[in-house]
Amino acid sequence: MSTSVLRPSHPAVRAFVTAVNAHNRDAFRAALTPDATMSDDGSERDLNEWTEREIFASNGQMDVQSESADGLSLTVLYSNDTWGAMPTAWRFTVDESTGRISRFETGQAS
Structure with a gap:
């Protein structure tokens, strides 16, 4: 199991990252x-379907590389068995x- 390079400062974001990395659906x-709700590369996605498949x-x-000053935006080296890193x-x-998080948006970092 991987651990983040950076620990997110915002408690809700930290809980999200911790749950993903622990593969804990309940958390x-x-x-x-x-x-x-969520979007991936600018397209709205079904949150339950997407998270089951992609997470x-x-x-x-999620290996957090950097975060914004408010802690609500992250740059992450994301890896999974389907797409690699x-x-x-x-x-x-x-x-x-x-x-709690009411929306997240993800996509390839530019």
């Missing part, structure tokens, strides 16, 4: 609001009333 869902069934790992960008929206 992952707990990091998100019930109505959370859990394919051993996804690639630099990716992740942006998170946190519902401040719950402290």
Whole structure:
């Protein structure tokens, strides 16, 4: 199991990354609001289908390389059994009333 190079500073983002790297579906869902949404490379995706395929069934790992000042954007070396390793960008929206992620957007880092 891989560990992040950088530990995300925002608690909700840290919970997300920790859950992904632990392959813990329950902790992952707990990091998100019930109505959370996501996009991949600018296209809206079904969150449950995408995360099962791209994270859990394919051993996804997030090695955080850098983060924005507010901790809501990450540059990650993302790897899984399907695609190998690639630099990716992740942006998170946190519902401040719950402290959980209501949306994330990911895609290849430029």
